[in-house]
Amino acid sequence: MTERDPQILDELENDLRAEGVRITRQRMAILSALAGSTDHPTAEELLSRAREQDPSVSLATVYRTLSILVEGGTVLRNEFEGTGARFELADKPHHDHLIDLDTGDVIEFSSRRIEKLQEEIAEELGYDIVYHRLELYGRVKKKP
Structure with missing residues (x-):
C-alpha cells in the first residue's frame, strides 16, 4: 500500500454518497485502503489494511462497500483463476x-x-473491439 491519494479518496467517498450510503469511520478506513492500493487486494487484504486505521471494521462491511463500488463501476472485481476475487480501481489506464x-x-x-x-x-x-481482457498465467522461469 502506498500513500493515499486524496483525490481518489474523495471520488470513492462521493461515489458511495451518490448511492445513498452513509459514510462511517469504518467505510472511510476501507476507502482509504483502496485509495492507497497499488496491487490487486482481496477483500480480506483490504480488511487487514482498513483495520490498521480502524480495528472495528468488519469483513461484512468490506464486502458491502466493495459491492456498491463494483456495481457503480468505480472498482473492478477481477476473478483470476486460482486467486479468488481481487479488486482494483476502475479508472486506471487500460x-x-x-x-x-x-x-x-x-x-x-x-x-x-x-x-x-x-x-x-x-x-x-x-469486428470493432468494444472491450477486452487479457490474462496470462505463468511461473517464473527456473535458471539453468
Missing part, C-alpha cells in the same frame, strides 16, 4: 494481467504489440 501461479501475484502490463495484434484480428474477422 492494462492486462499476468498471474503468477505459484504466488498468486498479479502483475499489470501493457503492450502496444498485443493491442495492435488484437485490433488486426478483430478487423480481419469484421
Whole structure:
C-alpha cells in the first residue's frame, strides 16, 4: 500500500454518497485502503489494511462497500483463476494481467504489440473491439 491519494479518496467517498450510503469511520478506513492500493487486494487484504486505521471494521462491511463500488463501476472485481476475487480501481489506464501461479501475484502490463495484434484480428474477422481482457498465467522461469 502506498500513500493515499486524496483525490481518489474523495471520488470513492462521493461515489458511495451518490448511492445513498452513509459514510462511517469504518467505510472511510476501507476507502482509504483502496485509495492507497497499488496491487490487486482481496477483500480480506483490504480488511487487514482498513483495520490498521480502524480495528472495528468488519469483513461484512468490506464486502458491502466493495459491492456498491463494483456495481457503480468505480472498482473492478477481477476473478483470476486460482486467486479468488481481487479488486482494483476502475479508472486506471487500460492494462492486462499476468498471474503468477505459484504466488498468486498479479502483475499489470501493457503492450502496444498485443493491442495492435488484437485490433488486426478483430478487423480481419469484421469486428470493432468494444472491450477486452487479457490474462496470462505463468511461473517464473527456473535458471539453468
